[in-house]
């Protein structure tokens with residue numbers, strides 16, 4: 001029996017502000033210069049990736065009241081760099097993370113439609129809500145939205161954006177007027193960008209709460225998740241795909257691409273050794289302590305990174321998690337679990353932080369990595385991965401050269417781009433259903 | 445030797461004549477593919493034009509048009525100018541790229557980082573033209589924002605210009621240290637919060653983009669009257685003015701000088717560009733005929749804020765030479781029809797002006813350099829003698 005295998009989808013994450021890019025490596029280049037982005041995007045194209053992906057951070061992280069010095073810091077404006085990339089690439093999708101909290105629908109919708117035109121149909125939008133007063137202090141609206149309200153705004157934002165994108169018909173000289181009055185937005189709009197090649201850019205979603213998953217089930221076409229362990233990935237896959245039916249959608253209308261790191265060796269042993277080495281570069285002693293300081297909310301600089309966990313109480317009174325995503329969980333519970341892990345396995349501070357932050361998803365020979373990626377996809381734990389390297393901008397080179405050909409041999413990965421394919425085509429997504437019937441524009 | 449000037453071009457959809465698109469059969473969809481923009485920008489780049497501005501607005505209808513009843517036959521549809529300029533950056537070499545940005549509805553933080561990124565992608569050729577976007581159509585597209593009177597709109601634009609400068613300066617040039625020995629990627633002492641609190645908005649943090657090649661990209665505004673003259677004098681590097689002849693130019697220059705004497709904080713002189721709408725045809729008389737046909741199509745004579753000059757390359761060059769003699773720094777040509785008049789500027793007019801030594805020669809690589817503007821230090825930079833820190837020389841990792 002020769003049923004063709006499920007096709008693997010790969011995204012290439014250009015690491016922005018982060019703690020895992022080994023910037024001390026002599027091969028490490030700029031995080032800002034356009035040449036680095038161009039090199040990276042061309043490598044993604046050489047490896048037939050679906051899209052290049054950028055995260056977003058709207059304020060410089062701080063640590064102990066100062067700009068954080070240890071990690072890669074600084075990134076270009078997402079939309080501007082993707083627009084520039086559109087000019088020097090031909091096939092790869094261009095997906096940016098852009099907040100629904102600190103943008104306005106009319107403006108962001110026209111920017112995304114612009115990117116779709118400039119790239120001949122390769123634009124995507126990772127719609128995130130993340131916000132707090134710390135980030136909000138850089139914007140007119142400030143940090144005014146509570147967590148629960150952010151998805152309300154995100155939903156209304158996405159719904160209004162879709163109406164704007166749908167307001168031009170092919171070949172028409174004028175758009176339809178969009179009247180929208182909701183809790184978040186009250187506009188009477190004539191959208192000024194004609195319908196773009198994809199009609200609408202592909203919508204990506206990354207939030208993990210129930211609200212986030214519901215938003216994803218309603219609006220997203222790709223989910224970027226952190227659940228990379230096989231069983232956890234499978235649970236998320238079933239959960240999110242299970243939510244689609246309520247919106248009249250089928251399994252293929254949404255792809256789930258968890259983040260994945262990798263370390264390649266000629267033998268398994270060599271790969272494991274390299275992985276240990278890279279992890280030690282990723283988590284230097286001062287970074288290990290900083291990680292704990294983020295959890296404890298206090299200065300731990302006197303402690304030994306190669307020793308046991310500090311035996312002091314955390315300071316939970318002050319707002320210390322400035323600009324650090326996903327670290328707001330109950331501090332006490334967090335510390336208890338850290339202690340449990342380090343005691344059970346006899347881990348030093350640095351070893352613990354390596355375990356938590358520098359665990360590489362796929363470690364092994366190219367054959368091993370290719371077969372693992374394929375297994376996840378064939379067994380419906382994911383639809384593919386969002387690959388992140390540990391170097392900028394060369395982090396994808398080895399993957400493109402050594403792993404991609406093996407995926408192609410398996411018949412589960414493309415060996416060419418179709419001429420004129422849009423990002424939605426690359427992802428195998430259905431064309432978007434129009435939200436507007438001829439008279440619906442004025443409704444509501 | 446007579447005074448020499450720079451030549452700039454203002455790109456606007458199918459051109460500045462409202463009937464240009466209709467005459468050429470341009471559809472909204474034609475204007476939003478990148479190819480015509482790339483072709484025009486490259487032609488102007490080869491011709492040595494110092495910069496191209498790109499018009500933009502956050503509305504479908506034109507500024508003085510009834511938004512509820514858009515006029516038929518006008519050409520519609522455009523791309524976001526900052527993104528379009530960003531796409532042109534890797535495909536051009538010397539030309540400055542100056543997108544238009546509306547100050548009323550946008551987030552100044554996004555504007556600052558977008559223009560910095562344009563500066564990075566173009567290796568120092570970014571500028572921005574700030575416009576107040578207070579039209580009813582723009583407000584309706586965004587909703588909720590209270591109406592601003594014109595004076596308030598200009599004050600707000602001034603705040604935007606101010607905060608752009610603060611954000612652009614927020615990282616000193618040497619903030620990225622990549623100090624492997626201490627594990628520090630940046631030096632926090634060389635990154636500074638904007639800490640701006642104004643009448644219209646406040647912004648606390650530093651930019652997320654390190655300082656860009658020009659340090660501060662070039663800020664420009666268009667000005668017709670006292671309020672915008674004052675905005676330009678206080679905040680801009682370049683101002684576009686609309687004299688309808690050399691005598692008017694002299695008067696405007698005098699008023700700008702007065703405003704600058706009162707308000708200007710920069711040590712650098714404000715660069716003044718005179719705007720002229722041009723329609724060019726090689727054959728004598730043909731440009732006037734073409735203009736008359738466009739006017740017929742639009743149902744009335746084209747009136748612009750700027751002077752309209754239709755003629756042969758030599759006739760247009762004569763007009764430019766007369767403006768140059770008034771002491772302006774440059775002329776910004778608004779092509780009546782795109783791409784025809786853009787190609788005429790690039791292939792006919794610019795070579796003629798160069799041959800007759802009207803154009804200023806320059807061999808600088810950045811837009812500031814070409815305009816004769818120095819690269820500013822960050823306002824937070826300290827000279828080594830003032831530097832209180834006694835850090836030893838840092839070991840740097842080669843990028």
Ligand SMILES: Cc1cc2nc3c(=O)[nH]c(=O)nc-3n(C[C@H](O)[C@H](O)[C@H](O)COP(=O)(O)O)c2cc1C
Pocket residue numbers: 054055056057097099127128129130131205206207208209210211212213224225226325
């Ligand atoms: C894998 C992942 C990546 C994310 N990346 C970003 C990002 O780059 N920028 C950002 O502002 N928020 C980012 N977020 C935040 C989410 O998009 C979301 O707004 C936030 O997690 C709150 O939603 P939640 O409670 O549903 O998780 C990310 C979240 C996840 C799970």
